[in-house]
Amino acid sequence: MHEAGETGTAVLLRRAEAGDEQAWRELVDRHAPVVWGVSRAFSANTADAEDVCQATWLLLAENLGRLRDPGALSAWLVTTARRESLRLHRARRRESPVGLDSDVLGTAxxxxxxxxxxxxxxxxxxxxxxxxxxxxxxxxxxxxxxxxxxxxxxxxxxxxxxxxxxxxxxxxxxxxxxxxxxxxxxxxxxxxx
Incomplete structure (x- = not known):
């Protein structure tokens, strides 16, 4: 039994931090549409959006024990995905010739x-x-x-x-x-x- 007032998200975060793979999968299933939506909205192409999603989930895994407000997990994921998208966009702009960062090249x-x-x-x-x-x-x-x-x-x-x-x-x-x-x-x- 968990403490009174503790949300389902808090329980899942605590279990995931302890290594419970089912809890981790449930966290990802609950929040994947929002993370994907933010990643895709701020990314130039699908591959970059997938990279942003992966980076966002990795950052969550690395910070499971540091989240102060489990109820704000969704907001944390949105902010993290947005920041990762912007970081990747800046990196791609430095490394990619103009016009070659779209999905058009790989649509055969x-x-x-x-x-x-x-x-x-x-x-x-x-x-x-x-x-x-x-x-x-x-x-x-x-x-x-x-x-x-x-x-x-x-x-x-x-x-x-x-x-x-x-x-x-x-x-x-x-x-x-x-x-x-x-x-x-x-x-x-x-x-x-």
């Missing part, structure tokens, strides 16, 4: 038929350009929602550090803006949504 896959592949690439390039033209905050929000669609608005709010009540309206405005940009880029309306 099976081709169903040439016409379909041409249309897919044409639409993808216009979508990427339209998305890149959105304000940074819209890009961050839409990335989080795309990579963690099951995340609640409360989790998205926490991940981005925005007021919860702004998530839904901002999402609608950002999607409308993206749609307008796609239509302006001559993407067929049925593709633009």
């Amino acid at each position: 896959g099976p081709v169903a038929d040439p016409e379909h592949e041409v249309l897919r690439r044409w639409t993808s390039s216009r979508l990427a350009r339209s998305f890149a033209e959105l304000p940074q905050r819209c890009q961050q929000l839409l990335r989080v929602l795309a990579v963690a669609p099951e995340a609640s608005y409360a989790q998205v709010s926490e991940a981005l550090g925005w007021p919860r009540g702004t998530i839904g309206p901002k999402k609608s405005r950002c999607l409308a803006q993206l749609r307008r940009r796609m239509l302006a880029a001559d993407v067929p309306e049925e593709v633009a949504g």
Whole structure:
């Protein structure tokens, strides 16, 4: 039995610190969508987001016994993922030639038929350009929602550090803006949504 007032998170943290792998897995399962969402929102590509997630979980493992407020674990993870994303972004900017830090270089896959592949690439390039033209905050929000669609608005709010009540309206405005940009880029309306 645990002490009165001790939260489930506090118990899991204490058990994980003692080496309980099941407790560690449960902590990761509970918080992975938020960590992934923040990592993806602040990272240029999927590989960098995966690196940020890994670094965030490693930092948690190294600091399990030092967390002062177990109830603030989610906020700690969000802050840590954001800082790791920014740190990695600065490092990548120093080492990567302009334009080579995106997923575009590694997207080769099976081709169903040439016409379909041409249309897919044409639409993808216009979508990427339209998305890149959105304000940074819209890009961050839409990335989080795309990579963690099951995340609640409360989790998205926490991940981005925005007021919860702004998530839904901002999402609608950002999607409308993206749609307008796609239509302006001559993407067929049925593709633009």
